[in-house]
Amino acid sequence: MNIKLFLCYIPALLAALSCNSFLEVEPQQSISDEATITNSTSAETAVRGMYRALAAENYYGTTFQSIGYLSGDNIEWTGSRATAGQFVNHDVRADNESVAAVWSAIYNTINRTNHIIDKVAVLPLEPTFTQEKKNQLLGEAYFVRALAYFDLARLWGGVPLYLNPTSTSTDNRGLPRSSVEETFAQVLRDLDEAEILLPETTNRIRATRKTAWALKARYYLYQKNWEQVEDYATRIIDDEANYRLLQPYGAFFMNDAVATAESVFELAYSATNTNGHRGNWQPPQLGGTRQWAPNAEFVTLVTNPAIGGNRSVLVDRTSDGRWYGNLYYRSPATDPAYIIRIAELYLIRAEARAQQGGAKLEGAQLDLQAVRSRAGLVSSGTATQNGLLLAIENERRIEFAFEPHRWFDLIRTGRAAEVLGLTDSRRYVLPIPADQILVDRALIQNDGYN
């Protein structure tokens, strides 16, 4: 140190300068992570950042969604990236880049929720930062964390549960995977918390108490807790002032529509924060790459007036006769990411009612018909429990063709073997990304992927 000091004083130029202050440079584009959520404004900005993570390309922007529909039976892979083809063929490998991307995008979202839950909870109240505001922000974080763990559980089964923010490189690693049941239990805890904290307002692009109810309805569907499904779905369906099926089907997305009455929860994009989803669907003529496209079987179904009805607007054809999906089409690429639509609540209530059978079958039929009528279709004509369940399954296939449902539906109902011919049940969950197992030895690979 003495030498350094000595040298410091030799050149006259340096006499006035302290070396260390010369070397202090503060970034202007980012801020230090030492003081991030300190007041009302910074709490709000952090919550917005959390939604941006939820809407990120590899989560609800594109990749997570694509795994949900590519793994079903409506889509064929037409592009150059075999990673997409692996989902279509149910031959997903542990080094699949999309699998790794979704895994990290979801945990990235979770880390943002954990920061908010941890730091907003201890913020002092101020005139501009009321208890209601605080509850709302916390509730939104709990909701998003619930959704994130729900999606993790759907894709991978049990996952490690991290509920605290990452502040250093040693945080949030090394936990073993929880069981599926434990993971779903965490989802419920967060949803309960969100339900209490969130205001009962309508906001289609942010979580409210009603959004939490809607997700609870879906949650209980996966848990086969039919009474609860009915209860929570009904709360939304009955709120007719705010949520209703739009006529015709295309009204919820065509003509640049956003946040219509159809939508319970969707994510917003802008010219600055675009949604690249369209690029994978649209043909080159329209500035896309058409990485994947509706397959012939689905095109036949959706363009059949008796099956697809007015939902045929989901697909379109290029001048050279190639079909492409047209749910995501805007320019600038601001297509919303649809997470929960009212149609889903009708169909999950229909399913819950059909599952309960007996007197509830009629209600199930009415719920199903609500969605069919909107698509311009007459009654499915089935009244039996099994017939209805199958009709609901098929209805969901068309209704949510390009939203992430079909794969998860077939897995949760145990129908994947029959419908997709996928008998190896080890393929019902994805592999833990191979590179993650290398960096975190606590992670154990799912069966069949070693």
Add this chain to the structure above:
Amino acid sequence: MIIHKIQRRYQWLWILCGFVGLTFPVETIAQQTVPLVNSVLDGTVIDAATKEPLAGATIDIAGITHSTKTDENGKFRFVTGQKFPYTLIVTYIGYKTINIVADGSPITIALEQDATLLEDVVVVGYGTQSRRDLVGSVSTIKADETKQIPVGSFDAQLQGKAAGLQISSNTGVPGEGIFIRVRGTTSINANNDPLYIVDGIFLNNTSLQTVSTGGKETSPIADINPSDIESIEVLKDASATAIYGARGANGVVIVTTKRGSFNTKPVIGFNATHGWAHAPKIWDIASGPENAALLNESWINSGIDNPALNQTYENRPFRPVEEGGRGTPEEQETYDRLGDVFRTAQLQNYDLTLQGGNNSTRYYIGAGYNRQESIMQPVYFERSSFKLNLDQQISDRVQIGLSNGVSRTFRNQARAGDGPQGGMFQTALLVATYLPKNNPDGTPAKWGPWDNLDVLLNNYDVTTANLRYIGNIHADVEILPDLKFRTSFGVDYNNYEEAEYWNSLTLIGAPPTNGRATSAISQNSTWLTEQTLTYRKNWGQHRFGALIGNSLQGDIRKTTSAEGTDFANDSFKLIASAANRISNQFWTQSKLASFFSRVDYNYAGKYYIEVAARADGSSRFGGNNKWGYFPSVGVSWRAKAESFLADVDVIDDLKLRASYGLAGNQNIGDFAARGLWSGGAGYPDIVGGGDKPGTAPQQLANRDLKWERTRQVNVGLDISLLRQRLNIEFNLYHKHTKDALLQLPLPSTTGFGSYYSNEGEIINKGYEIGIQAVNIRHENFQWQTSFNLSGNTNHIKKLNAPINVYSRDWIRMQEGYPMYSFWLYNQLYVDPSTGDAVFEDVNGDGQITVADRQIMGNALPDFYGGITNNFTYRSWDLGVLFTFQYGNDVYNMNEFFDMAGGTRPDRFAIANSTKRWQKPGDVTDVPRFTTVGNNYRLEQNSRLLEDGSFLRLQSLTLGYTLPNRIAERIKSKSLRVYLVGSNLWLLTRYSGLDPESNVSNGQNVQGLDFGTPPQPRTIQLGIQLSI
């Protein structure tokens, strides 16, 4: 009469002069007068050491055009109109040129042997040394030897010219970044390029490019006109680089530009070349009918493999139209697109210089213009440069100097890398040949994810213009005869303007985007001030020198960019006319404070020791480790100076060297050590409320982050034999990098992908051999050879978890293996009975999973080098440079995309398909075409990994210098015409176009050949004139 004869004899030269725009009035030659005799001078020229007469020495009288040569007895005679005294200039090959004043006859002139190599002044860190006294390992390259090689940047021209310097061109696009390593790659995540210093300025060589050219980047080095460069020194061992401390670990490239000379008449130099370039080889693509037949075959095979696909002979795509098909394969037309994208490119270069000086001022003024078209349309590179170097002696003790370089570089760019949209090359190569260029209605047809090639060729509009200033002012003060002080201030400023416009005909601008324009203006400014004190003193046989100094440096880089979409029509091109506009801004800054010192001592020119150290403080590093210290020590022993070798005539010099020291690397992001949250993650609060500001975690802090340190040991031997006609340099080195700056992968559960830490260890070890030989030294014929060969082995000694690189993880960095290793499934063979690829089941579990991927080969060569032969015969000169690399592997990504068994619809371009398995019994490594199974679905097939070793005729130069007496008559000092060919011949087993092609400038991406044009084969004609 004589004049007429000469005119006839050199008629073709006049034609050539006229061709390049130079005409000299014939009258100037006709003005001859009868000489008036005022003096007669008889003289003899002898060797100063042996006193032997020298035959063929040239004697000129300074200031007039009178010249003669010595006869076989070393004698000459002048009968001249000059009166005594006058100055004679005596030149003789292999001897030092001398100026001597003749004041009466006769005269004896003794010439000293020109011990060029040993007496050469070598530029080292903060000083110069003679090569004889050099302790460190330093390579010197004279820029004149390489400046005609048609690439944009001088560093690319150095390929094959220096031991220990590995250069791979990456692409045939002029002015793009190259792969350059000094003694191997030492870092995974910190930049591995050497430190460039131009006239004392630390050159910024981070590309400011923001527009996408498919992973490629422009080279900031290309802003410098190679013609202004005097010499280039490459510092390699720790003894030489430690004085550059934290930035020395990748080696240091010191560029010295030309300066005038005191007391010299002005000399005007003019150099002009014009040349042509073309692709030496292009891909062999399948014709339309072949392409269609292959698709049918794949269709049917896939249907057999998986009946659920319902793909049969009956519904094959290419069946007769009346059966509902696209016509039979034979009916398909062939549409060639590759021919449209390649062209014969034009190359031009003009340099005009003026240099000279009086007793207190010297100057060098250089102006240059260079234009190089790429063989791929519509790419070209253009540079206009101006250089002014000035030195002024203010008093006996004070001298100030100025170096100024200004250049304007313009690039017309296109995507010559990865990614389909706007990808010029891929569009030409990957669209099936049976697909027409136009739709039946005449509109341009687009196929697959690609643009229409004609649309691209006619509408490509991606340009970059940058203005670069590199300048330095310094003052040297002689405080005492032995003590000198130097202070300097330098600036490197780069203003880099990019503009892109994609009109509505291109995919990127197609409706609904309706045109996309981007504009980005980036600026980089570096300032630097340095103060040094040097002391040098001899006491008898003890020679002592010391240097201390400090430097302060600051860098700021910023970019402001805007993008507009949705234009009313294609006539509007400015963002101001766009309906949607977004903008962005970027800013970053770093500072460096340093102190350095070097002490050298030698006893009687026999025993040398040199100790250097540098302390660097950087704003980039964590609070706990802002300062790094880099010491080195070097010793050498000049055995020749010992008495036992003094009488061994065959050995002219023999020196043994050894050095040991530390150097660092700090080439990471300016704020990499910080824990940061970013802004900009905006999201609305209510529907239609527009994005409100958001914040989010960005990176984790590492307060302990510090310099990457490379410890290097070097031992070397220099030997000079046979009157210095054979000079050999040999080096062995071992570089051990610790605390490697690494973006250490974190479990994603943390919410972060990685963070910067000092985790890895990398070892490079190797040898270098440099030989320079004067094979023949005759008055009329000289032949010199210089040869260099370097071998380097690299391996990652410590890395906690492997790091995968590039899409499909083709490259993997893994402990125990070299960097740039390929991570693949090993295809053992193709089963002759089924045609299916059989892969190595590494873990023996009966199935091929990720666990069966293995490291196979790597992109680094085992050894590389170059050999240069220079011949001069009378007025003719010939230079031949071969470069070579051995043992590097290349992944043939073009074939991967182009011959994918039908898994990529419509694409079958490479006629290599003929090697595929077709029927039982076929023995081949190209599996049966099918979209099912592992044959083509496994994307990391070792089959496509090829040997990229090569031997290339890098350049061949043939020149003719006009004899002095003719040159004088056209009032010029010298005139040379020459022809340069580059890349004239290539020997390689690689099946692609160029084993040096690489898809990206990403520093960990090497050996992936995709989407980029090969290096061109060029021929240039030039003329070099000085007056």
